[in-house]
Amino acid sequence: MSQNQQALSNRELKELRDAFDLFDRDQSGTISSSELKQILIALNFHPTDSLLRKIMKEMDTDGNGSIEFDEFVKVMRHVYQRAYTDQEMRQAFKCFDTDNSGYITASELHEVFRRLNRDISEHRMSEVLSEVDMDNDGKISYEEFVHIVQRT
Structure with a gap:
């Protein structure tokens, strides 16, 4: 288990896995740029290509063009650590x-x-x-x- 995952409870990791699996529409084990775009559209956002590239760059830390679960966890773990306005x-x-x-x-x-x-x-x-x-x-x-x- 990576260092980022150790900071999360089992429940939080399961929630992130469930979300990741929901977003991984083709069940490839990764989230592609097109899947990310469809997620944002489904949530009533209308991402520009520029915004989509920016989000992918932030999440795809190894630069292979897709988001693996560990990369997803690194970005999403802050959800559990911050209060929202x-x-x-x-x-x-x-x-x-x-x-x-x-x-x-x-x-x-x-x-x-x-x-x-x-x-x-x-x-x-x-x-x-x-x-x-x-x-x-x-x-x-x-x-x-x-x-x-x-x-x-």
Whole structure:
């Protein structure tokens, strides 16, 4: 295990592995530039080629044109080590709350997974919602979103 991975808990490493596997759409064990672009588009960002090259350069530390899991961990581990501003959290929330209702619904969550080319069953969608939806109203509020993102 690399030095960067030792600073993370097993739960955090599993979360990063799950995210990496979700982004690795062709299951090659790496994230390519085109996969990174599709991820950003799925999250309602419209990256320019220049921005995409900049992100790839930052993440692809060995310069081979793709992002391996260890490289992904090196960049993403800061997620667990920093506090996000309210503005950053609201911007992230908006990526999912596409109708600006103030809630993330099951259909909005399903749409994000669809844009990531991940078919998710209704049962799994219910599981995901129940894990995050603390007041059991069938949707994710901003407060619930913040709680799940900032959990330790």
